[in-house]
Amino acid sequence: MNSVLIGFGASLPKKRILNTELSPDLNTSDEWITRRTGIKQRYIASESETTSSLAVEAAKNALKHAKISADDIDLVVVATVTGDYTFPATATIVQRELGIKHGAAFDISAACSGFVYALDIVDSYIKTGKFKCALIIGAETFSRIVDWKDRSTCVLFGDGAGAVVVQAQETSLGVQYCKIRSAGEFIDSLKTSGGISTTQTSGVTMMEGREVFRFAIEKMNEALQQLLLDNNLSVEDIDLLVPHQANSRIIDKIIEESGITKEKVVVTLNKHANTSAASIPLALNEVKDELFKKKNVVLLSMGAGFTWGAALIKFSNNISGR
Ligand code: ACO
Numbered sequence: 001m002n003s004v005l006i007g008f009g010a011s012l013p014k015k016r017i018l019n020t021e022l023s024p025d026l027n028t029s030d031e032w033i034t035r036r037t038g039i040k041q042r043y044i045a046s047e048s049e050t051t052s053s054l055a056v057e058a059a060k061n062a063l064k065h066a067k068i069s070a071d072d073i074d075l076v077v078v079a080t081v082t083g084d085y086t087f088p089a090t091a092t093i094v095q096r097e098l099g100i101k102h103g104a105a106f107d108i109s110a111a112c113s114g115f116v117y118a119l120d121i122v123d124s125y126i127k128t129g130k131f132k133c134a135l136i137i138g139a140e141t142f143s144r145i146v147d148w149k150d151r152s153t154c155v156l157f158g159d160g161a162g163a164v165v166v167q168a169q170e171t172s173l174g175v176q177y178c179k180i181r182s183a184g185e186f187i188d189s190l191k192t193s194g195g196i197s198t199t200q201t202s203g204v205t206m207m208e209g210r211e212v213f214r215f216a217i218e219k220m221n222e223a224l225q226q227l228l229l230d231n232n233l234s235v236e237d238i239d240l241l242v243p244h245q246a247n248s249r250i251i252d253k254i255i256e257e258s259g260i261t262k263e264k265v266v267v268t269l270n271k272h273a274n275t276s277a278a279s280i281p282l283a284l285n286e287v288k289d290e291l292f293k294k295k296n297v298v299l300l301s302m303g304a305g306f307t308w309g310a311a312l313i314k315f316s317n318n319i320s321g322r
Helices: 030-037 051-066 090-097 111-128 184-189 209-230 248-258 276-286
Strands: 002-011 015-018 041-044 075-079 104-108 133-141 159-169 174-182 190-192 205-207 240-243 296-303 307-314
Touching (some): 002 276, 051 075, 051 090, 075 090, 090 104, 111 174, 111 307, 133 276, 174 209, 209 296, 240 276, 276 296
Parallel strands (some): 075 104, 075 133
Antiparallel strands (some): 002 159, 015 041
16 A cells, blocks of 8 residues: 555745845845845735644645545644644644544644654555545744744744645555654754743744754755665656755755756745745645656655655656546
8 A cells, every 4th residue: 555645735824025025123135035045935824824724724725636525534644833722733623624523633743844754654654554545734833933033033934834635545656765864962953942841932943044054955965865775766767856945055055966957856935935844745736737747756854853854756647536
C-alpha cells in the first residue's frame, strides 16, 4: 500500500501587506527585504481569521480538488506551532468543522519542518494499513508570534494554510521515501521567548538569522544528497523540487550546490513570505496543475529545533481518481 497525494488546497488571509506597506517605524525597506530575502509581500490574519479557519478552508479546497468528501477522511493531521488553543488540537477543530465523525485528529509541532514530519507520520500509518485517507494541513498564524518591533524577524513571516489529501492506493506511485531529522542542541538558535510551561505566554520569535541560514543550506543539501543516494537517483532525475520557503538566497545556494536546474525549483516566498509549516503545502498548491505531469517530486524542509527532512513523491497522469 502506498500513500498517494490526490488533492491540494490552500487558504490565505484576506489582508496582503506589501514590503512598501510595512510600518515606517520598522526602519526597513522594500530594497533590503527583496535583496536579502526575495520576499515582496505576506498575508496577515485579521482577528476573525485563525489557524483553524485557514486550515478548514484549505482542507475544503483540497477535498474539492481530490473530488472526495470529508466522510472519506479517517485521519486529520495539522502541522502548526500557532494552534488556536493550547488544547485541544487544531486538527480536532478541523475535524468538527468538516463534520467528520470517525477516525482521529491531532497536531504535530516541528516548526517549518512540520509538513514533512506530518507526511512521514501519515505515510507510516497508511503503509501499515491503520488509516486509509488522510488530510495533512500545514497552517500557521505566525504574525501572532512575531515581535512587530523587531525588523530582523517580523518582515520574514506570513500567515496561511496548505492542505493535501493522502489516500492509500495499491500502486507503485506516491510517497517513495521520507526521512526526518532533528538536532536539539540548536534549540536556542530559533525559538520563542516564552511558552506555556515557562512564562505562561506564547512568547515571540527570536532567531539567530545567520546561524539558521548556514544550517538550512547545509542540512537541506545533505538531506537532498542522501535522498538521491538512497533512491539511486541523480539530480537530473528530479522533475520538481519544493523547498521550504524562507529565503531566496537559501534556495539559490541549494540550486548552486546541488546543480539542479533552476526552472525545476518552486519558489513562492515572494508571495507568501515564510509561512512555517504551511510553506511547502502552499507551494504544492501553487503548482498543482503541473504536479500530475511530473514523475519525481522532492520536498525539502528545515525549521526550528533544528528539524529538517526530505521526501520523494512519484506522480503520474495515471493516478487513480485524477
Ligand atoms: N531591514 C533593514 N535592515 C535590516 C533588517 C530589515 N528588515 N533586518 C536586519 N537588518 C540589518 C541588521 O540590523 C544588520 O545591520 P548592521 O550590519 O548595521 O548590524 C544588517 O541588516 C545585516 O543583518 P543580518 O542579520 O546579518 O542579515 P542577513 O543578511 O543575515 O539576513 C536573514 C538576515 C534574512 C534573517 C537571514 O539570516 C535568513 O534568512 N536566515 C534564515 C531564516 C530561515 O531560514 N528561517 C527558517 C526557519 S524559520 C522557522 O522554523 C520558524
